[in-house]
Structure formats: structure tokens, C-alpha cells
Amino acid sequence: MAGATAKPEERNTGDLAKRILSYAVLILLTLMFVAPLLWMLSTSLKPNTATTALPLSWIPKPFSNEGFSTILGSNSQSPALRWFLNSMVAGLANMALILVTASMAAYALARMEFRGKRVLFAAIISTLFIPPIILLMPNYQIVDQFGWLNTLLAVIVPGAAGAFGVFFLRQFFLSLPRELEEAAMLDGANRYQIFFRIILPLSRAPLATLAVLSFLTNWNDFLWPVFVLFTPGSLTLPPGLSILQGAYTTNYAVIMAGGVIASIPVLIVFILAQRYIIQGVARSGLKG
Amino acid sequence: MAAQGIEQTGAQPTPPGAGYPTGGKAESTSTFSWTPYVFLAPYLVLFTIFVLVPAIFGLWMSLHNWDYLMPKQPWVGLQNYINLFTPGSPTAAFFWQSMKATGIFTLFSVPLLVIIPLLVALILNQSFRGRNFFRAMYFAPYVLGVAVVGILWRYLLQPGFGLIDYYLGTDVAWTTAMPWAWIALVGMTVWWTLGFNAIIYLAGLQDIDPVLYDAAKVDGATRWQRFLNVTLPGLRPVLLFIITVTILASANMFGQAYLITQGGPNNETRTAIMYIAQEGLQNFRMGSAAAMSYILALFLVVISILNFKFLSQKEED
Numbered sequence: 004m005a006g007a008t009a010k011p012e013e014r015n016t017g018d019l020a021k022r023i024l025s026y027a028v029l030i031l032l033t034l035m036f037v038a039p040l041l042w043m044l045s046t047s048l049k050p051n052t053a054t055t056a057l058p059l060s061w062i063p064k065p066f067s068n069e070g071f072s073t074i075l076g077s078n079s080q081s082p083a084l085r086w087f088l089n090s091m092v093a094g095l096a097n098m099a100l101i102l103v104t105a106s107m108a109a110y111a112l113a114r115m116e117f118r119g120k121r122v123l124f125a126a127i128i129s130t131l132f133i134p135p136i137i138l139l140m141p142n143y144q145i146v147d148q149f150g151w152l153n154t155l156l157a158v159i160v161p162g163a164a165g166a167f168g169v170f171f172l173r174q175f176f177l178s179l180p181r182e183l184e185e186a187a188m189l190d191g192a193n194r195y196q197i198f199f200r201i202i203l204p205l206s207r208a209p210l211a212t213l214a215v216l217s218f219l220t221n222w223n224d225f226l227w228p229v230f231v232l233f234t235p236g237s238l239t240l241p242p243g244l245s246i247l248q249g250a251y252t253t254n255y256a257v258i259m260a261g262g263v264i265a266s267i268p269v270l271i272v273f274i275l276a277q278r279y280i281i282q283g284v285a286r287s288g289l290k291g
Numbered sequence: 292m293a294a295q296g297i298e299q300t301g302a303q304p305t306p307p308g309a310g311y312p313t314g315g316k317a318e319s320t321s322t323f324s325w326t327p328y329v330f331l332a333p334y335l336v337l338f339t340i341f342v343l344v345p346a347i348f349g350l351w352m353s354l355h356n357w358d359y360l361m362p363k364q365p366w367v368g369l370q371n372y373i374n375l376f377t378p379g380s381p382t383a384a385f386f387w388q389s390m391k392a393t394g395i396f397t398l399f400s401v402p403l404l405v406i407i408p409l410l411v412a413l414i415l416n417q418s419f420r421g422r423n424f425f426r427a428m429y430f431a432p433y434v435l436g437v438a439v440v441g442i443l444w445r446y447l448l449q450p451g452f453g454l455i456d457y458y459l460g461t462d463v464a465w466t467t468a469m470p471w472a473w474i475a476l477v478g479m480t481v482w483w484t485l486g487f488n489a490i491i492y493l494a495g496l497q498d499i500d501p502v503l504y505d506a507a508k509v510d511g512a513t514r515w516q517r518f519l520n521v522t523l524p525g526l527r528p529v530l531l532f533i534i535t536v537t538i539l540a541s542a543n544m545f546g547q548a549y550l551i552t553q554g555g556p557n558n559e560t561r562t563a564i565m566y567i568a569q570e571g572l573q574n575f576r577m578g579s580a581a582a583m584s585y586i587l588a589l590f591l592v593v594i595s596i597l598n599f600k601f602l603s604q605k606e607e608d
Contacts, residue, residue: 032411037428104334115327117327127338130346136587140357140580140584141344219436223436224436244439262442277427284487
């Protein structure tokens with residue numbers, strides 16, 4: 004109650020103090036989030052002997068490329084460059100597969116009538132609530148049947164079967180005005196032409212959001228690739244980092260160099276596509 | 292939203308070539324079209340092979356002594372399930388220990404991940420310079436997957452020379468002793484995923500009609516009263532979403548324990564997901580692992596339903 008009856012000037016000094024306090028909290032939080040990442044970068048550029056030395060030093064003295072050269076060399080037992088390429092191929096292929104299959108299915112579910120539509124949509128949506136752990140054993144067996152174990156197909160294809168993309172794009176297609184499609188139909192366009200020439204060009208923003216979220220999810224996936232990929236040459240980065248930690252236990256310069264290599268692409272994607280990522284995440288929350 | 296969408300479609304006249312027009316009975320028309328099925332086919336192939344079939348096939352596996360390395364997988368009925376509830380069986384003690392680990396982690400991480408991001412979002416929801424910058428900074432750790440975050444925190448948590456001990460002035464065996472291992476795993480998970488929840492809260496806060504705040508101010512409500520009577524009710528659907536998603540994410544914890552504590556000390560931080568994955572995909576006792584995954588899934592579904600009922604009832608009050 005005191006705040007409501009305060010004189011204007013008192014409220015202003017209160018606001019100023021609050022503002023300064025807010026900034027202090029914000030900057031402190033920023034340091035807490037950013038410092039560990041800077042520490043990873045700094046460590047990756049130190050000679051390994053300096054990574055456990057006290058007192059800690061934020062600036063590598065001297066700079067060393069020991070960490071990076073150990074895992075980027077062509078004869079390395081831990082071929083990080085290969086893992087990087089594998090992750091890139093898997094992430095892009097998985098993303099393309101999701102964009103194509105989810106947009107087509109979502110369009111049919113949003114705009115066409117056919118027998119069994121309600122049941123099908125209910126079935127797809129209900130799988131959003133299935134705990135993914137129950138699919139782990141059977142999918143391992145299925146992927147093995149296809150001969151995909153220890154190949155990139157194992158980390159490209161099954162991940163594209165999730166319902167999120169279909170659900171996400173269907174919501175967007177439903178929000179598009181119908182008149183555009185009806186006008187095109189009167190001009191003699193068929194469903195395929197409408198989909199490719201009208202709907203998809205209008206859907207750039209949600210498609211970009213889905214593309215970025217799919218790529219990040221695939222790039223960061225850990226549990227599944229740890230078990231379906233097992234020879235050094237076929238790993239993606241996440242299981243690779245796990246191997247690196249096991250093989251170079253206390254060589255923190257090497258391990259952090261691996262971490263930096265795995266972080267750079269996602270941080271670049273994040274900086275460039277921040278708007279799509281943050282809106283995508285925020286919207287998924289409101290729709291839920 | 293979903294139901295509304297279907298009704299919208301039904302209310303509109305269906306253009307020719309779109310398959311069955313709505314309203315009338317399907318069999319009363321002759322305008323069958325393959326078009327919808329052509330659009331659906333690519334996704335449905337993936338969905339059938341990697342979601343529908345495995346959801347059923349997993350149950351079938353759980354009824355067998357399904358050893359991946361053996362030529363035959365003999366039928367054992369409910370034995371894999373019975374073993375989990377028989378003290379002294381090879382799996383029961385380990386499985387329930389891992390369920391307990393998952394429970395402890397969920398119990399301590401969820402309240403922190405529901406409350407702290409809300410406070411952060413409330414600070415970010417004021418208008419000030421650089422808001423988008425701070426928002427991006429807090430979200431940044433989340434875009435780096437668990438593998439990077441896991442190897443990084445294992446280094447930060449090393450006793451003596453690790454960054455955490457160094458700045459706290461302590462010398463703690465964060466990854467190898469209790470209760471420190473739990474504190475470390477919960478703490479680094481909060482650090483990692485806080486930004487995700489904060490962004491969802493922030494979107495929810497921005498959806499609350501400012502008129503409600505003005506009206507409350509006119510009525511002489513204090514800041515705290517406005518939070519209780521305007522902000523919290525406005526956030527209810529977002530809160531339900533965040534609590535559900537956070538519980539499910541915590542209950543699925545795997546990477547942090549796998550990389551930072553390796554499930555130790557004495558398997559005390561080996562979570563249910565970690566034990567199931569090891570039992571099935573390292574020891575290849577997949578039938579037993581499949582049975583465990585259905586028990587875990589049952590717990591998760593029940594918790595989600597209770598959570599949903601509890602929070603939507605509150606809304607009616």
C-alpha cells in the first residue's frame with residue numbers, strides 16, 4: 004500500500020534504485036552464463052600443462068594449438084574433423100527430410116478432407132505424449148534390420164518421424180487465409196501447384212524456424228548416437244566428445260578443443276537465426 | 292486449437308479435387324481423390340516404421356528373453372516385469388535404485404527450474420536497453436547440447452583446479468561424493484536450461500493484457516498484489532506447460548550423469564534412462580530393458596495426467 008500513496012519524486016528515486024539493481028542482477032547473470040563458455044575457449048588454447056595450474060589464468064600464456072592439432076590431425080585416433088563433417092551431413096539431411104515430409108503432411112491435414120483424417124491426426128498428436136524411451140529398444144532392432152547401425156542413416160532417418168514438425172506447420176497453414184487458394188483453384192491450379200507456388204512461399208518464417216530447430220536438435224542429440232554409432236570414423240560430434248573425454252581423461256586442452264569445435268556452428272546458427280529460435284521456442288510453449 | 296481447426300475446415304465449402312467434401316457422408320460422394328494420400332505418404336512411412344510399429348514392437352520384445360546377441364529370443368511372458376517386482380532378482384535392485392535417482396533429480400531440479408526462470412523473466416519483462424541482448428545471453432547455453440555442456444562441467448567441477456572450487460574457495464569432490472554429485476548435476480542443469488523456461492515465461496508475460504495492470508493500479512493494488520492477482524492467473528497455461536515439460540525433461544535425464552558422474556558414486560546418480568540404455572544396448576538384455584522402459588513410461592504418463600488435472604482444477608476455482 005505504501006507504494007501506491009508515495010509522492011512522485013519518491014517513486015522516481017525508487018525506480019532509479021530498482022533500475023540499477025536490475026542491471027546489476029542482469030550483468031551478474033550474464034557473467035554466470037558466459038564465463039564457462041569463455042573458459043572452455045581459453046583452455047582449448049593453452050598447453051595442457053597450464054590447464055590444471057594454479058592460480059587460474061583467463062588468458063592463455065603462451066598460446067598453444069596443442070589441443071586442436073591433436074584432434075584435427077589426419078592420423079588422429081579421434082578424428083574431430085570427420086565427426087564435424089558427419090554431424091553436418093546428418094544435421095542437414097535430417098532437416099531436409101523433416102521439411103519435406105512434415106510440410107506435405109501438415110498441408111493435407113490442414114486443408115484437405117479424406118477418410119480417416121480425424122483418427123490419423125489424433126494418432127499423430129498422441130505420439131507427442133509417448134515417452135521416447137519406449138521406442139529406444141525396438142528402434143535399435145529396426146535400424147539393425149535395415150543394416151543402418153554404425154551408419155549416418157541411423158541418425159538421419161528415425162529422427163524425422165517425430166510429430167512436432169507436422170503439428171507446428173499445420174497450425175500455421177490453418178492460419179493462412181483460404182481465399183488465396185480458392186482464387187488459384189478458380190484459375191485452374193491443382194493442389195500440387197497451390198502447395199508449391201502459394202503455400203510454401205508464404206510459409207518462409209515457420210519453415211525457417213522448423214529448419215533451425217531441427218538442425219539444432221539433430222546436432223545436439225546424444226543418447227541415440229552414443230549407442231548406434233561405434234567406430235571412430237562413423238561418429239558424430241556428441242558421441243565423439245564422450246570418446247574424447249574417455250581417451251584423454253586429464254588432457255583438458257584437447258577435450259575443450261573438441262567442445263569448441265562442436266559449439267562454433269550452433270553458436271553461429273544461434274546468432275544468425277536467434278529470432279526464429281526464440282520465437283519458435285516461445286510459441287511452442289503457448290501452443291502447448 | 293486442434294479441435295477448432297478441424298471445425299473450421301468443415302465449415303468451409305471444399306474445393307473440387309480435395310477429396311471428400313465435409314458435411315455429407317463420405318460414401319455418398321464419388322469425388323475420391325488420391326491427392327491427400329500422396330501428400331501424407333512420405334511422412335506416414337516414417338511415422339509407421341519409427342513410431343507406430345516400435346511402440347507396439349517394444350511390448351512384444353518385453354515379453355521375450357530378447358538377447359540381441361543370441362540366435363533365438365524365447366517367449367517368457369510377464370517374467371521381465373515380474374523380475375522388476377521380485378526382491379533379489381538380477382534387475383530389481385538396480386532398476387529401483389535408478390528410478391530413485393531419477394526421482395531425486397526431478398524433485399530437486401523442477402522447483403528451481405520453475406521458480407528461477409520466472410524471476411529472470413519478470414526482470415526481463417521490464418522495458419530497458421539491451422533486453423534482447425540479455426535474453427540471448429541467458430539462452431545461449433541451451434543451444435549447446437548436453438555433450439558440450441557435460442564435458443565442460445566435468446572440467447569446471449574438478450576438485451582444486453576446477454573453476455567452481457577456485458572461485459568458491461572450496462575443495463569438494465563434486466563428481467565423486469554425495470551429496471555433492473547431486474548438487475553439481477542439479478546446478479549445472481539449471482545453468483544449462485534456465486534460459487529455455489525463461490523465454491517461454493517471457494512470451495507468456497507479454498501476452499497478459501496491460502489493461503489488467505492499469506485497472507489493478509487504479510484499484511490501489513501493490514506490486515505484490517498485482518503479481519498475485521494479475522500476473523500469476525495470466526501465466527497459468529504457461530505454468531502448466533513449463534511444469535509438465537520440465538518434469539518430463541528431468542525424468543529423462545541421461546547425458547549429464549553419463550558424462551559428469553558416470554552414474555557414480557556407487558551407481559547413486561545412475562538415472563533410470565541410463566540404466567535402461569546400458570541394460571539394453573550395452574549388455575543387450577533388450578527384453579528386460581524394454582519392460583523397464585514401459586514401467587518408467589507409465590510413471591511419466593501418470594505424473595503428466597495428475598499434473599494436468601491438478602493445475603486445470605485450480606483454474607476453475
